[in-house]
Amino acid sequence: MGLYNKWCDATKNKDKRKRYWTYVEKHGGRDDIRDDLAETIRSHYGRLELIAEDVKRLGYKVAAKILSESMPQTVKGRSGDLGEILATELVEEEIGLRVPVRRLRYKDGRNMAMRGDDFIGAGYDKAGEKLWLLKGEAKSNKSLGKSTVTSARKVLDRDNGRCTPDSLLFVANRLLESNDADDNALGRSLRDEVGLKSLRADRIDHMLFTISGNGPHASLKDDLDATGTNRDHYVVNIHVADHQDFIAAIYKKAEDLGDE
Template identity: 35%
Template sequence: MRRAAADIDAFDASVRPVPRTADELLVLSTDQKGVVMRLEALWPATAEASRWQGYAAEATSSVRFLQERSIWGWTVRENMADFSRWCTMGTLVSIGDHRSGMLESYDDATGVATVVAIIPDAYAEPESLALLASRLGKEGVAKFLRNKLPTKPNARSGDMGEILATAYLHDECGYVVGPSRLIQRDHQEWAMRGDDVLGASLDSDGKPRITKAEAKSRVSLGEETVKEARKGLARNDELPSPHSLTQFAERLLPTADSRVGEAVLTMQLSDGVRPDRVGHLLFLFTASDPSTHVAADLKAYSGSVSQLTITLRVKGHQKFIKDAYDGVTTGGA
């Protein structure tokens, strides 16, 4: 090898082209060879790049435990909670001018596994999760999420209601829901103010329609909880709160759904938000059957906003929530 390389300078000098005229055609011929190099023999910058290629390969499997079907973003998902894989999807029933429907879990284990995959995105920026997965693996991601996820049963139950309501609005209604508002929460156990969930879609003329959602999660869900949810939807003259809507639109601007965010801001700041551009979703996550209370609520409603009430029944309500959060904080084990 050393003897072969000894005359490289002389060879280079012998084939070096001499000056030519502009009338002559210059043709360049190249060749390349790939040689496996030992890591310690590489230049520092090349060695560092090689290490990151190795991390990236490991990250592919680490990230997969967090989300099977997405590439760390909201708009690339076909479905978030994939309700049809673990729930019976009841037909929507008309109650006056409004509608209600019920989903019932027949496979809690599949439901838990599906929700485990979407919880991380509800609490952390996708870029943060991807970076941690590449550097520290899934155990590092799980440790990071333990600092962001609630630990108290009541806090987990409330968040789970919002996460599932968001998924329903996205999966079954086709709305853009954007990055989760839970990402920026000040403390993992604190309840958030403002509208629980917002979603938007664009008409053929490019004007947005907004859905304001109120989510409630209880093992046994009765009349008082339905009334409490109705009060939440009635706030701000039944329209989204200005602050919540502004934050929602801002969260959309840096995403692939920026066009929707721009349309929402334009409507809010120029035309104003009118009741005919707004719908309500009342989402109930429970082990009980609140159908009687739901029907009474919709019959009593006298406002001008279109209403949809959805009940998701999971008989093992508390275990479902615990298993889903534990599935994330134990690193997908």
């Protein structure tokens, strides 16, 4: 069972190519996913096998310090990163596209936001032949409002709705560095797309992902209603009432590798 199935109750509405998904924590859901979410967060900052190697060589305390050095220490930084992490997991769990590069591993500084698209999903159509992309923008707010939603939509619409070339090249180049042949093939497809721009809008989905303390603001549905029908649109909200306390607690758990 995936992270979201254990953690939240979902309400999913669909109108043609527009999907409006809202999630509310189940009673006891947070307890059920606490350990898994902490490990997921760690995996977005470093490969789990490297963390395990640090533990083996240096012990839990030093390994935890190394891990902590890659994680943001500011409230804003952790909130933004967690939005991207949860969005990535949702895309892979609920949509079936890959988010093939954990880009938080490549930050210039742990408290700095990365430039470019927040997350890119990639894969192929049902026949396994034609490239399919998802361009995503993630927002994490104690109180979500219209200005944040409007700003996120503006980012999704820039570059004629395409993934920005620098973001797509970043993902492509990381995949081409892999030793996996499937990664290489996908990376080549992405790199080719940067030059050819051959994908039609109907094969570049958009997702506006939000996690907030006040739940789904009315502007989210208004925003979705105003979008076109030339691509699949996903507008998502995760309602976590104690938004900031939740983030602080889950990062504390992620940084704690234990002692056994």
